[in-house]
Amino acid sequence: MTGQPQNPFANLPTSGQLQVGGQGGGANPPSGFGDRRAINRFTKLEFSGTAMDLFGIRLINIILIAVTVGIWIPWARVRNRRFFYNNTRILDDGLDYLATGFDLFKGWVVVTIILLAFYALPMLGVPFLQEGLSVLLLLVYPWALNKSLRFNARNLAWRDVRFDFHGSYLGSLWNFFLFPVIGILTFGLLLPMASRSMRDYIASRYSFGTAGFFSESSLGAYYGAGLKTLLLFLALFFPLMILLISTAAGAIIDGVSYAGDGNDSSNLALAVLNILMVQIHPLAFPLTLGFIFMVTGAYYRALTRNIMLGSLRLKVGVRFRSTVSGLVLAWIVATNLLLVIVSVGLLLPWAQVRQYKYLTENTEIRPITELTGFIDRQSRAGHSVGDAVGEAGDIEVSF
Amino acid sequence: MQFHGNLTEAGSTRRVRAALLVDEPGQSPQTLCLAREDDTPVVQVSVADVIPAIGGGDTRLRLASGDIFHLAASTDSRPLEPFFPETVQRGAVLARIEAVGWRGATILAVLFLLLIAGIRFSIAPAGDLLAQLVPPHIVERGSSMVLQQLDTLLFEESQLPVVEQDRIRADFETLLPLVPAKFHNTRLHFRSAPGIGPNAFALPGNDIVLLDELVDFADNDDVVLGVLAHELGHVVHQHALRSVTRGAVVAIGVSLLVGSQDSIFEEIAGFGSSLVLSRQSREFEAEADGMAQGWIREAGRDKQALITFLEKLAAECGAMCEGGSILDSHPSLADRISALEN
Ligand SMILES: [Zn+2]
Numbered sequence: 195m196t197g198q199p200q201n202p203f204a205n206l207p208t209s210g211q212l213q214v215g216g217q218g219g220g221a222n223p224p225s226g227f228g229d230r231r232a233i234n235r236f237t238k239l240e241f242s243g244t245a246m247d248l249f250g251i252r253l254i255n256i257i258l259i260a261v262t263v264g265i266w267i268p269w270a271r272v273r274n275r276r277f278f279y280n281n282t283r284i285l286d287d288g289l290d291y292l293a294t295g296f297d298l299f300k301g302w303v304v305v306t307i308i309l310l311a312f313y314a315l316p317m318l319g320v321p322f323l324q325e326g327l328s329v330l331l332l333l334v335y336p337w338a339l340n341k342s343l344r345f346n347a348r349n350l351a352w353r354d355v356r357f358d359f360h361g362s363y364l365g366s367l368w369n370f371f372l373f374p375v376i377g378i379l380t381f382g383l384l385l386p387m388a389s390r391s392m393r394d395y396i397a398s399r400y401s402f403g404t405a406g407f408f409s410e411s412s413l414g415a416y417y418g419a420g421l422k423t424l425l426l427f428l429a430l431f432f433p434l435m436i437l438l439i440s441t442a443a444g445a446i447i448d449g450v451s452y453a454g455d456g457n458d459s460s461n462l463a464l465a466v467l468n469i470l471m472v473q474i475h476p477l478a479f480p481l482t483l484g485f486i487f488m489v490t491g492a493y494y495r496a497l498t499r500n501i502m503l504g505s506l507r508l509k510v511g512v513r514f515r516s517t518v519s520g521l522v523l524a525w526i527v528a529t530n531l532l533l534v535i536v537s538v539g540l541l542l543p544w545a546q547v548r549q550y551k552y553l554t555e556n557t558e559i560r561p562i563t564e565l566t567g568f569i570d571r572q573s574r575a576g577h578s579v580g581d582a583v584g585e586a587g588d589i590e591v592s593f
Numbered sequence: 594m595q596f597h598g599n600l601t602e603a604g605s606t607r608r609v610r611a612a613l614l615v616d617e618p619g620q621s622p623q624t625l626c627l628a629r630e631d632d633t634p635v636v637q638v639s640v641a642d643v644i645p646a647i648g649g650g651d652t653r654l655r656l657a658s659g660d661i662f663h664l665a666a667s668t669d670s671r672p673l674e675p676f677f678p679e680t681v682q683r684g685a686v687l688a689r690i691e692a693v694g695w696r697g698a699t700i701l702a703v704l705f706l707l708l709i710a711g712i713r714f715s716i717a718p719a720g721d722l723l724a725q726l727v728p729p730h731i732v733e734r735g736s737s738m739v740l741q742q743l744d745t746l747l748f749e750e751s752q753l754p755v756v757e758q759d760r761i762r763a764d765f766e767t768l769l770p771l772v773p774a775k776f777h778n779t780r781l782h783f784r785s786a787p788g789i790g791p792n793a794f795a796l797p798g799n800d801i802v803l804l805d806e807l808v809d810f811a812d813n814d815d816v817v818l819g820v821l822a823h824e825l826g827h828v829v830h831q832h833a834l835r836s837v838t839r840g841a842v843v844a845i846g847v848s849l850l851v852g853s854q855d856s857i858f859e860e861i862a863g864f865g866s867s868l869v870l871s872r873q874s875r876e877f878e879a880e881a882d883g884m885a886q887g888w889i890r891e892a893g894r895d896k897q898a899l900i901t902f903l904e905k906l907a908a909e910c911g912a913m914c915e916g917g918s919i920l921d922s923h924p925s926l927a928d929r930i931s932a933l934e935n
Binding site for chain 1 (some may be wrong): 596599601602603604605606607608610612613614617618619620622630631632634635636637646647648649650651653660661663666687690691695697698701702704705708709812845848849865916923
């Protein structure tokens with residue numbers, strides 16, 4: 195044993211005594227030391243990244259993208275995702291994002307070739323070729339979405355166990371496309387049902403190593419969320435519309451009085467208002483409506499997220515909880531949007547960290563035993579040829 | 594030196610406190626050793642792969658045994674770097690550059706704002722330069738493809754009697770000697786599109802499309818000629834091509850700024866840039882109007898006709914056309930009329 199230094203842990207009390215207060219003795223089996231405190235109680239996830247970190251990452255990315263005329267984009271995305279995942283801490287341990295920029299680059303090349311073919315083929319002059327390809331591209335979309343979700347899940351690991359996503363073509367077609375469209379076509383009447391179906395579908399198709407996630411939430415809760423959202427929408431919509439309409443009415447009255455007498459000083463203010471109205475009016479309505487949709491959308495997402503995470507289970511035992519407030523999230527989304535626009539994007543990293551941190555730190559996990567029993571599916575299942583081919587062909591296909 | 598962290602057993606969630614050791618008393622030089630909390634003997638290890646820390650995250654080292662060592666973010670891992678595979682050392686350098694302080698952030702923020710301003714003000718010159726670089730035969734090919742697409746999607750065959758078509762074409766050809774030789778072959782296409790209403794278009798190449806609806810609405814050869822002169826103005830200044838290339842420059846700028854993320858802010862940036870582009874297209878309209886007036890005068894035709902037409906258009910569609918807002922591609926009709934009258 196020459197050349198081997200002394201074990202620094204030999205002289206120290208074990209972390210069991212320091213941290214947990216229960217684990218005694220020398221020959222401990224490997225264990226998750228932080229986990230014990232978390233058994234049978236909800237522990238918040240933490241986020242250890244700061245806006246300043248993201249600011250540096252983002253600006254260096256911009257410079258590298260500029261220097262490499264865009265080639266750096268896949269690598270930039272990986273750094274961006276790593277920042278968010280790596281700093282998301284579940285019981286002290288961050289998530290590891292294992293994909294490389296080159297992995298994303300491969301997917302990007304495939305998508306570029308498909309799109310180039312899509313735009314170049316009509317030059318051949320075959321009638322209805324582009325229409326046929328459009329339909330084909332639409333049909334490919336659920337498959338591509340599954341592929342991307344799976345790619346990202348498989349490249350996400352906690353400790354050394356990876357996540358996975360097993361979406362089915364029909365399941366994704368129905369839950370991501372058809373059902374939401376039906377929800378909108380029924381004037382939102384079936385929208386909560388579609389949201390529930392989609393959220394439960396996503397949750398149930400994820401797995402962590404060999405353990406599956408499972409969620410079956412109550413339909414009533416989704417309709418409750420939908421109703422609250424509708425009330426918020428109306429509460430925001432009517433005052434803003436009244437404001438807009440009265441501004442428009444003021445301008446019409448102004449037009450009349452302007453014709454009557456020209457140099458009344460109060461008319462100056464009205465004239466300014468008129469100019470503002472003519473300049474702003476065509477935009478005011480759609481922008482206000484878009485803003486309201488964003489805010490109420492955030493509110494609805496928060497409520498349905500709480501419902502879904504509340505009913506989510508991992509391998510029977512592990513439970514989750516989301517304590518996001520719909521109004522707080524709506525406020526964050528609204529103020530973020532304004533600040534990003536006012537700062538021409540400079541505050542974007544700050545806004546994104548603020549929103550992500552809020553969501554993460556209002557997510558809780560509640561294990562029933564120490565979280566030491568999970569096993570990575572891929573490594574335990576051995577390396578069959580199918581696996582190798584499957585993994586080599588794993589790409590992110592996003593349009 | 595001791596580098597404390599967690600050791601996770603390969604492919605599992607079992608982990609234990611551990612430390613990587615370098616240059617500890619009794620340790621052979623230039624070796625990396627691993628000590629575990631659970632009393633197993635200290636062993637020499639090598640690092641197979643590294644994912645450098647980012648922000649406040651942990652550095653992830655995969656050891657040759659397959660086990661994972663997570664090094665706390667606050668640890669300075671530089672003394673460990675000689676033990677990393679060469680390929681990952683670059684990543685570590687990148688992570689250090691990204692860790693800007695307040696001073697660095699301020700400098701980068703100023704650079705960022707300069708970059709935004711730079712992109713904003715280089716749209717027109719860079720786009721126009723790009724337009725010059727496109728070979729003419731590609732432009733011609735693109736132009737005929739656009740016309741083909743429009744024919745299948747929007748346009749129908751013209752219902753104008755051939756006599757009337759010939760008269761308008763002959764009128765139009767009196768303008769051609771007035772424009773630079775490069776544009777003498779500008780072609781006039783007659784089409785109909787009831788869904789669009791009275792309109793005429795200039796395509797990226799030397800092609801102008803005149804809709805029957807406009808001929809009916811104008812009801813006067815001088816007006817039709819005025820509109821054609823306006824479209825010829827677009828052709829001579831290559832406005833259609835330049836909007837395409839300017840749009841491409843904007844797209845490049847947007848992907849530069851937000852390409853690294855997956856978020857809806859891409860759409861917001863796109864919206865902002867469409868505002869910039871629409872302002873430029875209003876400048877194009879004014880330019881085309883100006884050219885048209887000059888040629889009409891040179892050709893000795895009715896200068897008032899285009900003004901009358903715009904007034905008629907304004908009266909017809911009322912407040913709907915009276916936008917002139919920052920979103921409209923055309924300046925308000927009132928602005929155009931008063932510009933033409935001066
Ligand atoms: Zn025009």
